[in-house]
Amino acid sequence: MPEFDDDLVVAFTREQVNEWAGRRLTDTELTRINEVAAESAIPLGIFAIAAALGQDEPEEEPETPEFDPGPEIDDQGGMSEVLPSYFSEREG
Numbered sequence: 402m403p404e405f406d407d408d409l410v411v412a413f414t415r416e417q418v419n420e421w422a423g424r425r426l427t428d429t430e431l432t433r434i435n436e437v438a439a440e441s442a443i444p445l446g447i448f449a450i451a452a453a454l455g456q457d458e459p460e461e462e463p464e465t466p467e468f469d470p471g472p473e474i475d476d477q478g479g480m481s482e483v484l485p486s487y488f489s490e491r492e493g
Contacts, residue, residue: 440467 418434419425426434
């Protein structure tokens with residue numbers, strides 16, 4: 402019978418996260434990743450990995466996180482949505 406330790410923590414090292422990111426992340430960026438990880442695709446990825454390991458399926462299917470791609474690209478490189486007052490002053 403499998404054992405389950407409810408106090409077991411899974412953590413990723415800064416080195417591992419930097420490798421996945423493709424660059425060295427700042428402390429602020431790592432803090433932000435910690436804040437948004439549960440709302441990202443990470444839970445779905447963990448579900449897929451667990452399924453591939455042959456684990457029993459969870460009682461409930463995990464909710465697919467919403468993905469926010471950010472501002473759409475426009476003729477200002479997508480920044481007019483982020484900085485509308487800057488671009489409206491330049492156009493006007």
